[in-house]
């Protein structure tokens with residue numbers, strides 16, 4: 001069976017070393033996409049993919065993308081929680097790929113919460 | 128769920144919830160035998176016999192956030208609709224293997240969907256803590272991606288780095304074309 005071996009990884013390895021301060025504990029923001037069954041059925045994978053592509057495009061090295069399970073709010077999926085170091089988490093609901101890109105650009109990059117898309121601001125936790 | 132790649136993502140999320148550190152995703156497409164097999168194998172906390180017997184009941188879940196668990200029942204249903212087969216093997220403390228079989232050319236067999244995106248999303252979100260092995264066979268051709276090997280090759284560069292993910296995505300697509308899963 002052919003193993004996926006990737007020559008380009010070599011180049012990337014060097015490049016990443018030189019350009020980035022990587023994510024070694026320096027993450028400034030974390031985005032958690034909810035990947036429960038109804039989240040996935042409602043398009044959570046596409047939300048996460050769109051985020052990854054936008055992060056790549058904007059060369060953001062200090063943003064972590066992760067997933068969590070069910071958030072208990074099927075009807076508002078896809079959902080994502082944004083946490084910026086030192087501030088309370090914000091939960092965004094009824095996401096589309098366009099909305100999540102805007103969340104990245106307006107909230108994560110510029111620091112302004114988009115109230116129109118947010119569920120509640122306060123003490124929510126991602127598990 | 129629209130396609131099998133989304134079911135797979137969902138079943139793998141169960142494995143992640145079960146604390147698995149190594150998750151294998153195997154797809155076998157055999158046109159001669161007219162069969163498609165999906166297998167997701169994890170080394171998570173597993174289940175005892177009683178639990179395994181209950182998991183296909185949509186009203187069984189160990190989740191605290193809501194009272195129904197649908198992931199496994201939905202995949203079982205998808206297999207049934209394509210005159211296939213569904214099976215869970217689990218050992219408490221050892222791990223779980225979920226297998227779904229489908230009649231390949233059955234009119235109600237869901238398409239495989241975008242496996243590259245499912246794998247990339249898993250590596251991006253959990254690749255630092257969990258090792259994923261993805262094996263895809265089509266007839267006599269196959270390929271395998273093993274994040275443990277890739278991490279070694281990366282030699283300290285995080286596997287969830289955006290540029291690394293891009294290269295991985297391109298390579299998975301290239302390999303799926305080589306084995307004629309994608310045209």
Ligand SMILES: Nc1ncnc2c1ncn2[C@@H]1O[C@H](COP(=O)(O)OP(=O)(O)OP(=O)(O)O)[C@@H](O)[C@H]1O
Nearest residue numbers: 036037141142145173182188189196197198199223
């Ligand atoms: N890989 C696994 N390892 C251990 N336990 C599992 C595994 N997969 C499923 N289970 C158990 O089976 C239950 C039912 O799983 P299922 O995917 O059908 O629903 P769920 O995960 O509870 O909810 P949903 O998938 O709808 O978000 C889970 O709550 C869990 O207790």
Ligand code: FES
Nearest residue numbers: 036038070073074
């Ligand atoms: S995945 Fe929708 S409420 Fe849990």
Ligand SMILES: [Mg+2]
Nearest residue numbers: 137141198199
């Ligand atoms: Mg589940």
